[in-house]
Amino acid sequence: MTYATLKRYLLIPLLTVAAILVSRNCVRAQSDNEGLDLSIELVDPKVLRVCADPRNLPFSNEKGEGFENKLAELFAAKLQKKIDYMYFPQATGFVRMTLGAHRCDVIMGFPQGDDLVQGTNPYYRTAYALISKQNSGLEDVKVLEDARLKGKHIGIVAGTPPATNMAANGLMVNAKPYPLMIDTRVDSSAEAMISDLNKGAIDAAILWGPMAGFYAKKANPPLHVTPLVNEKTGPQLVYRIGMGVRRADQNWKRLLNRLIQESQPEINKILFDYGVPLLDENNQPITAETATKSP
Structure with missing residues (x-):
């Protein structure tokens, strides 16, 4: 065996040992840091930078009064990070101008299956809902094909999934549409619809849960x-909601997934306090008694 060959054979085991040592060190580092080195993913790993709408209750506003603000505060405390917001109206261009432009690192609420972002594991499940006045005779209506809705003036945000269901059941003739694409800083279709319901201008309303x-x-x-x-x-009206991150931010997504799992009872409590109709996987309502329990 030549010297060159011997050198090569000696080098292979040495490289193998080195690789094992490096691997063990990496595993140890991952154990120490939970494998979540965010320095290459987040612009500022010390700050929880949240993409949010400045005027879109109950989700968020500039005063921090929405449930997504409260969830962001909860996660910032758990991560021991400062919190900072990038506010932009949640309309066309929202993702592109916020998360996509690296001006923030997480959208606190995003429907599962939407391919504009990479989604975390969902942290709540809810549905579009029918809203009616007490003693209106519509309180126990559970489906849009119910005959008691025929001829009623029903408020609906144009272009949302339940509009298709209403059309399939012949309810659009007397429907009152409200715009989907608005500047939330100056307008709110939800507030206008609820105002009309309270005034009697419409008999019922359909809104996102x-x-x-x-x-x-x-x-x-x-x-x-x-x-x-x-x-x-028509389309299904029940959706799972998670958080949205950039597609490249794998470690950030894993960290958020872990926090969601660990914090589910606290998350449920915040959502329930805001009146969000929470549903389990069997479409059964999550009550105040079960809101603080993990699903």
Whole structure:
């Protein structure tokens, strides 16, 4: 065996040992830092930079009054980070101008399956809901095909999934549409719809669950909310909601997934306090008694 060959054979085991040592050191480092080195993913790893709408209750506003603000505060405390917001109206261009432009690192609420961002594990499940006044005769309506809705003036945000269900059930003739694409800094379709319901301008309203629950709870007297989980025609109206991050931010996503799992009872409590109609995987409502428990 030549010297060159011997040298090569000796080098292979040495490289193998070195590789094992490096691997062990990496594992040890991952154990110490939980494998989540965010320095190459986040612009400022010491700050929780949140993408949010400046005027879109119950989700967020500049005063920090929304439930997504409270969730961000919860996560910032757990991460021992400062919190900073990049506010932009949640309309066309929201993702591009915030998360996509690296001006923030997480969207606190994003529907599972939307391919604009990379989603975390979902942390709540809810549905579009029918809102009616107490003693209106519509409180126990559970599906849009119910005959009691025929001829009723129903508020609906144009272009949302339940509009298709309403059309399939012949309810659009007397419907009152509200705009989907608005500048939330100056307008709110949800507030306008609830105002019309309270004034009697419409007989019922259909809103995304968190909005339905929030505004129904604020009304005096409170309004009745029925999640539409039993629809047989049109698109499904039940969705899982997680957080949105950039596609390249794998470690950041894993860290958020872990925090979601560990914090689920606290998350549920915040959502329930805002009236969000929470649903389990069997479409059964999560009550105040179960809101502080993990699903």
